[in-house]
Amino acid sequence: MRHKSFEGMDCPIAQTLDAVGEWWSLLIVRDALHGLTRFDEFQRSLGISSNSLSRRLTELCDAGLLARHRYQQRPPRDEYRLTARGRDLQPVIEALAGWGRRHVTAGRGGVRLVDAETGAPADPVLVDRDTGKPVNTTDFRYVARRSAPEVKRARMPRS
Template sequence: MRRTRLTDVPCPIARGLDEVGEWWSLLILRDAMRGLTRFDEFQRSIGLATNMLTRRLQALVEAGLLEKRPYQERPLRHGYHLTDKGRDFLPVLVAMADWGSRWLLPGGAFRLVDRETGLPVEPVLIDRTTGEAVRPERLRPEFTIPAKDETE
């Protein structure tokens, strides 16, 4: 059974889910952010069957979130590395980790820690333009529709 594609839906959340909406993809991206690059590393970390892991890695490469780079010639083996698009997904994972820690693992079972200072990280979404924290009550979605070509 094929799932519905969301590539034509005029919503950035729907389109984002179309590329990374399966939980295995999110876990692969999580591990790639942690520095894992090799197929066997992902498999050991996630525990996903090889055929499923192959499909998910291929989908993430096709979506432009990961790129394949050879690291061994005989036999030929590739590592999977984050692209700029993939690295830009980090805030999504950090927000999910913070939310999950707060609501699903209460009691301090998990926290994000700064590698250099060792201090806990308390993520907050900041507006690039104003530097202010983003709050739901201040948001209004707005879609801009591109102007039609006048020659049509």
């Protein structure tokens, strides 16, 4: 159950968490990236209750991350497919997976992203689109914009 909305915060991370921050939601998007589309597939993969899964799928559809497609009329059955907006979460999912492999699971995990041509395991990194430089805390810094909270404007250089 969601305890707080970040709707009023002027922060892309907070706003994104409002759309996908509930932990089951990111796991559903992960499973959709892995090719799962049907309610029973998500439920078997996640071990989530029917009510919780139904609620999460509805929220993800409402957020424009999944689209519902009817594949059977009687009884009515739907598939849930990632939209372009949902597919845009792949780098986020892969960043979380990479961090988890490095710091939590010691490389374990049942699914890995691999190069489609060579089959070699991928090790995605976040890079700056303009320079191609990997984003890190040494070569990049945060700057406070005018809309940043005062506590951050006091600590950070201004843009």
